Amino acid sequence: MNALVFHLCISAVAGWVNRGQQQVIEYLVEENRVLREQLGGRRLRLTDAQRRRLGEKHLRTILFEFLLHYHSERNHQGLGNELLTAMPANSNAGGSIQCRERLGGSLNYYRDAA
Numbered sequence: 001m002n003a004l005v006f007h008l009c010i011s012a013v014a015g016w017v018n019r020g021q022q023q024v025i026e027y028l029v030e031e032n033r034v035l036r037e038q039l040g041g042r043r044l045r046l047t048d049a050q051r052r053r054l055g056e057k058h059l060r061t062i063l064f065e066f067l068l069h070y071h072s073e074r075n076h077q078g079l080g081n082e083l084l085t086a087m088p089a090n091s092n093a094g095g096s097i098q099c100r101e102r103l104g105g106s107l108n109y110y111r112d113a114a
Helices: 002-039 048-072
Strands: 097-102 107-112
Touching (some): 048 097
Antiparallel strands (some): 097 107
16 A cells, blocks of 8 residues: 555656656747747757766757666566566556657557556
8 A cells, every 4th residue: 555655746847857857848839949040040059068067968868768667667587577666567467568668769668457
């Protein structure tokens, strides 16, 4: 019972954080559109240091997404093909399947829909 409550709390917090992140992303996309309009047809020039900063942030994002998949959504052969953090079992005989994509669909996790 405690594990189920813990999973519910974590899910609620994750949903709240996800909504906040989505709002920030939408704002940054719109800000990027406005800045591109101000540039007109001119090409954006970046220094090497700026390119490294952008590349490092992208790499950190990719590694974070991969580690989330590796530790929470991938079957581990050393554990009898079980997940490290097992989700509560759904009795969904003949129900629909839910897919969670990571890294633009490069990593997929399938489970029974609740």
